[in-house]
Amino acid sequence: MKALKLYAVGYLVFLYAPILLLPLFAFNDAKVISFPLSGFTTHWFTEMTKIPALYAAFKNSLTIALCAALISTILGIFAARAATRFSFAGKGPIMGLIMLPLVLPDVIVAISLLVVLLQLGIALQTWTVIMGHVLICLPFSIAILNAAFQALDRSLEEAAIDLGETRVSTFRLVILPLVMPGIISSLLIAFTISFDEFIVSYFLTGSSPTLPVYIYGQFRYPAKVPVIMALGTLLVLGSFVLLSIAEYFRRRGIKRRGGQDTGGFL
């Protein structure tokens, strides 16, 4: 029992200590990243707002993440609905293929996509990145939405049909409201994944980089590193907030149906 506790603490330290260094240096009044710390400043945060390229990359990432989240959630709804309600030939292999990017190295996914796009003679644009991100996000969306759809009591649907509603109106009046927490959760998580995604973006970005790709490029210039630290701090904070909201909705969804919590991503 004690060993387990020790292990848990050690694990958390190992996982989060590097991330805690981010805000430390973001507020450190020195151009080089090294101990000892030399003083408190918010200078790097104001500096950050003065870089147009950074702002463009941020806007680019935002667009891509919004689109990727929306598309992967909508596709996820169809897939989860099909997987939980209907049985069809080859259901197992099809679902397996959709979930594959979850375990495939991102580099492989990115390179394959790049090869296909180049072969087809398609120029790298924002939408090619979005496509790649949808591929990465979709397994997560499906996993979340699957759980939401599975928790639905089938007789609820039948009750609505029994009371005169069609399949379509039943979906709108009963199913959608009940899986809404799952949908919101999927949107937020897909958004976060896409926003933070680096490898696929790196390979598929055309002329306008996403934020992670931009950050990677900036590491060549030592003078820019403290600004990146400040930016990183904000990103970690943002991701944390989004994931918390996603988890809140997931739990609320379970509670509202009076179900048992059977785990999730958080």
Add this chain to the structure above:
Amino acid sequence: MTLSAPRPIIALRDVQKYYSDYHALRGITAEIQQGEFFSLLGPSGCGKTTLLRTIAGFEDVSSGTVHIDGKDMDGVPANVRPTNMVFQSYAIFPHLTVAENVGFGLRRAALSRTEKAAEVDAALKMVGLTGYGGRAAHALSGGQRQRVALARALILKPKVLLLDEPLSALDKKMREQMQIELRRLQRQVGITFILVTHDQEEALIMSDRIAVMFEGQIAQLASPQQLYRRPISRQVAEFIGVMNFLPVQVLGENGGRVQLNVAGLGACEITAEQCPSGVQIGAASVGLRPETLTVLFEGEVARGRELLGRVEEVQYFGDMTSYEVSLPDVARPVSISMRNLVGRQVLERGAPARVAWEEGALVLFC
């Protein structure tokens, strides 16, 4: 004025249902009358729910026809059939209030908002939930959910209300109360109820008629009294209460009288009415319900015939006592249940017992 024969509200003709290669319904033919309280009774897995869902339109029949109120339901989807259902899990919409749940079916009705509200109030009053309209659906007890499900299904005034084991999730007290209430409600609204249950007592208490199902077939369709007193097979007899079976030789039949030689009881004669499954000369079995046998006490005189046996087992229930009594020339002891009337003693194990029986209580299974 001519009296037309009562038209059945539901007519099932040779309904067959296959789930891929599993034969779930094997030729169900039955007619259910308008205003009847009809029960489908049978052990788990016999196809009760499947039959109910076939009537509701949630399952297609593989062959055969379902007519509701004279109309063939082939190709008619569930949402336009004149039936409503109370689901076993109640299927209360968890994101809606009680009033929204009850009024759900009125969404498409051409009624004003106030008219709908009045209907909902009336439905809630009918099931004894006045004032609960604003409650969240998940903040209800099991019994209350059941009432909401009832009100929601009845608000559309269906021709037939289908109930799939609606009381099985309730505790004993609540269940007994709801049995009475359901029956009262059915008489009040005059709608045909079809109740699925695996509880024989519940079916006997509530129903006008009962269809006993085994393995996708109706074994017997009869009134509760008929079912209990004249079961058509040993299987039905054993499913509805307890019955003692004794081997018998059927000797002959003439003028509506059947001559038997029952093991342990001797020669006797019964009426044709006591032979619901027909008469065949040769070996068969007869049944006797435990309450048709009597253990006689000192000074008591048998109404029918008398035997001397021995008490093998005694179970005291308070209001009654159940004996297992071995009889000469009968392989297994017979069950006898006696009411514990004032002054009547309870026999001990091993005591000799005078047992009285009557020819009129015998049921022949050929």
